[in-house]
Amino acid sequence: MAKTIDQYFDDLRDTRVWRSIFRSGTGSSTLKRALAIQQNVFLHLFSTKVRTRMLSLSATWYLGTLTLGTFVILVATGIPLMFYYHPSVPQAYADTKDLQFVVSSGLFLRNLHRWSAHAMVFLVFAHMFKVFYRGAYRAPREFNWVIGVILLLITLLLSYTGYLLPWDQLAYWAITVGSNIASAVPLIGDKIHFLLLGGNAVNANALLRFYVLHCMILPLAAMFFVAVHFWRIRKDGGLYSHASEPATLRAQTAGDSAAAAKEAQ
Amino acid sequence: MADSNDFTAGVDSNAKKSPRRIVFITRRTSAQVKAETEDQVQTFPEVLFRAAVAVMTLAVVLVWIALMFNAPLEGLADPSHTPNPAKAPWYFLGLQEMLHYFPPVVAGVLVPGLVVMALIVIPYFKVNIEADGLFLKNRDRRLRIFYAVVALLSIFLLSFKVYAAFVPTAIMAAVMFLAAQSSPQSGSTFRRYLAARPLSYWVMTWFLFELVVLTAIGTFFRGPGWSWVWPWQGL
Numbered sequence: 123m124a125k126t127i128d129q130y131f132d133d134l135r136d137t138r139v140w141r142s143i144f145r146s147g148t149g150s151s152t153l154k155r156a157l158a159i160q161q162n163v164f165l166h167l168f169s170t171k172v173r174t175r176m177l178s179l180s181a182t183w184y185l186g187t188l189t190l191g192t193f194v195i196l197v198a199t200g201i202p203l204m205f206y207y208h209p210s211v212p213q214a215y216a217d218t219k220d221l222q223f224v225v226s227s228g229l230f231l232r233n234l235h236r237w238s239a240h241a242m243v244f245l246v247f248a249h250m251f252k253v254f255y256r257g258a259y260r261a262p263r264e265f266n267w268v269i270g271v272i273l274l275l276i277t278l279l280l281s282y283t284g285y286l287l288p289w290d291q292l293a294y295w296a297i298t299v300g301s302n303i304a305s306a307v308p309l310i311g312d313k314i315h316f317l318l319l320g321g322n323a324v325n326a327n328a329l330l331r332f333y334v335l336h337c338m339i340l341p342l343a344a345m346f347f348v349a350v351h352f353w354r355i356r357k358d359g360g361l362y363s364h365a366s367e368p369a370t371l372r373a374q375t376a377g378d379s380a381a382a383a384k385e386a387q
Numbered sequence: 388m389a390d391s392n393d394f395t396a397g398v399d400s401n402a403k404k405s406p407r408r409i410v411f412i413t414r415r416t417s418a419q420v421k422a423e424t425e426d427q428v429q430t431f432p433e434v435l436f437r438a439a440v441a442v443m444t445l446a447v448v449l450v451w452i453a454l455m456f457n458a459p460l461e462g463l464a465d466p467s468h469t470p471n472p473a474k475a476p477w478y479f480l481g482l483q484e485m486l487h488y489f490p491p492v493v494a495g496v497l498v499p500g501l502v503v504m505a506l507i508v509i510p511y512f513k514v515n516i517e518a519d520g521l522f523l524k525n526r527d528r529r530l531r532i533f534y535a536v537v538a539l540l541s542i543f544l545l546s547f548k549v550y551a552a553f554v555p556t557a558i559m560a561a562v563m564f565l566a567a568q569s570s571p572q573s574g575s576t577f578r579r580y581l582a583a584r585p586l587s588y589w590v591m592t593w594f595l596f597e598l599v600v601l602t603a604i605g606t607f608f609r610g611p612g613w614s615w616v617w618p619w620q621g622l
Contacts, residue, residue: 158431165431172434174426184441191442195449215463222460229457236458238449243478254509254591257518264510271506278478285476294464295473299483306491323466362425 167349169356176361181256185249190348192242197341199235207287209333211326214289239281246277263363266354269347276344283336286329297332298324471611480605481598487613488549502594509587518585522567530567551604555596563589 125133134140135148146157156170175181206225207217221228250270253259259267286297301318305311320327355361428434475483485494510516522529537560544553562581566589569578610616 152429155429155431165435168430168434170430171427172430174428177428177433177437184438187438187441188445191445192449194442195446212463218460222457230453233453233456233458234449237452237456240477241445241449247478250506251591251595255588259510260516261510267510268507271503274506275503281478282476288460289464291461291464291468291470292459294466295470296475299473299475300479303482303486303491303495306495308492308496324464 167352167356169360172360173362181361183248183252185245185252189242189245189249192238192245193344193348195238196235196242199231199238200337200341203231203235204337209287209330211289211329214287214329218288218290239284243277243281246274250274258361263354263358266351266358269351269354273344273347273351276340276347280336280340280344283332283340286324286332287336289329294324297328301328472609472613474605474609477602477606480609481601484551484601484605484609485549488547488552505590505594509591512587514586518587520566520571520583521563521586521589523571523582526567533563533567551601552597555600556593559589559593559596 132148135144141147144158145161146154148154159165159168159170203221206221206228208214218232221232223229225231253267253270282297282300286293301315301324304318305315307314316322318328318331319325320331474480482494482499485498488494489498537556540556541553541560544550544556565578566581566584569582571579571582573579573582607618608615610620
């Protein structure tokens with residue numbers, strides 16, 4: 123009898139090599155499916171089971187998932203862009219021009235990176251407002267909301283530091299306008315401005331600082347906080363956690379289950 | 388009920404054979420099981436599959452946009468030649484619009500600082516957790532506070548000629564006034580909805596409204612010298 127594709131996959135999953143890589147083993151029982159999450163270093167951030175209500179589109183509009191999606195696209199396009207880019211003046215601009223006109227698919231890479239960055243900023247804001255209107259910041263999930271605010275700021279900084287890198291007029295003056303705001307901080311404004319730019323105006327030092335922040339410091343910080351953000355969803359009881367429903371809603375559900383219990387008797 | 392064979396009550400001197408388990412149930416704190424009856428599904432494959440589909444759909448849309456539209460690239464950066472207007476990235480144009488009206492220490496430091504602080508403290512206020520309709524309790528007192536806040540805010544915005552921020556404020560105040568005239572017994576669904584909105588909802592919605600309006604004005608309606616232009620001018 124011919125084997126089905128599923129059986130081939132089962133055979134593959136039963137090989138010694140596969141089993142040495144993945145800890146959860148073969149089989150599609152509920153236990154194995156739970157282990158597939160729980161025994162994986164990345165997936166174990168999530169819970170093995172979720173409430174069915176959470177699956178519906180209206181619950182989240184998948185905004186958090188999509189934000190992660192844009193972040194993955196940005197890392198995937200950002201690394202090849204780094205191969206063709208020198209953070210120096212005026213080489214940075216020449217490299218960007220080369221990406222536009224010389225490098226194979228360079229134009230596409232830069233376009234995808236740029237539009238995904240705008241999409242990520244938009245999605246982070248949308249995610250925040252959706253979570254707010256859903257009331258999903260309520261105890262015991264308060265601190266995850268705070269981590270979300272930190273991630274919002276990191277996202278804005280990521281986008282802002284990336285804005286300077288093409289070293290064209292648009293980049294230069296947008297960063298000049300933005301960084302001048304730092305000077306307005308009372309007493310230490312000029313010091314902050316100098317620290318941010320490595321000088322009194324946007325120059326080669328600023329480009330290098332923004333490059334290091336954009337490609338190294340801020341992505342690492344984002345990954346760190348994203349990991350905590352996901353892990354806290356599980357630890358705080360997940361979406362639609364009973365404890366985080368508003369009091370009025372909770373009383374309603376309690377009333378419903380009391381009525382159901384009465385009926386059952 | 389359980390089968391009678393499940394339990395036998397008695398005394399046995401052999402503690403290894405029949406360990407004693409004693410449960411004290413006091414009057415006030417009777418044993419309670421907080422059982423959840425909600426349906427649950429496995430994260431793998433139900434959630435992961437859906438997440439993968441969502442991310443792939445997004446990727447297709449973004450790839451299509453990247454193929455259709457080129458990212459802007461202007462001439463080489465030139466510190467001696469300032470474009471007019473010099474605009475920040477779009478998500479900061481709300482702030483830049485405010486810089487047009489207020490001194491930098493207010494628009495660039497105080498306001499964003501307060502916004503971030505306000506966002507952080509949202510889940511730590513009891514009024515946000517209880518989420519009762521704003522005007523359902525202490526209606527008269529809360530209405531007086533509401534009138535005072537709206538009056539102060541309006542005077543402040545009008546004295547600085549910030550009409551761009553005043554118009555959304557006035558619209559929100561009108562909707563809130565309608566909410567104050569509504570109750571859970573109101574005839575229309577919309578008014579019942581308004582009546583049940585808590586304070587945090589109104590503050591956040593006002594913030595969202597201002598954010599969208601100011602960002603849109605900064606993006607589409609500002610030209611040389613930050614003067615007002617229509618988007619179709621100069622086309």
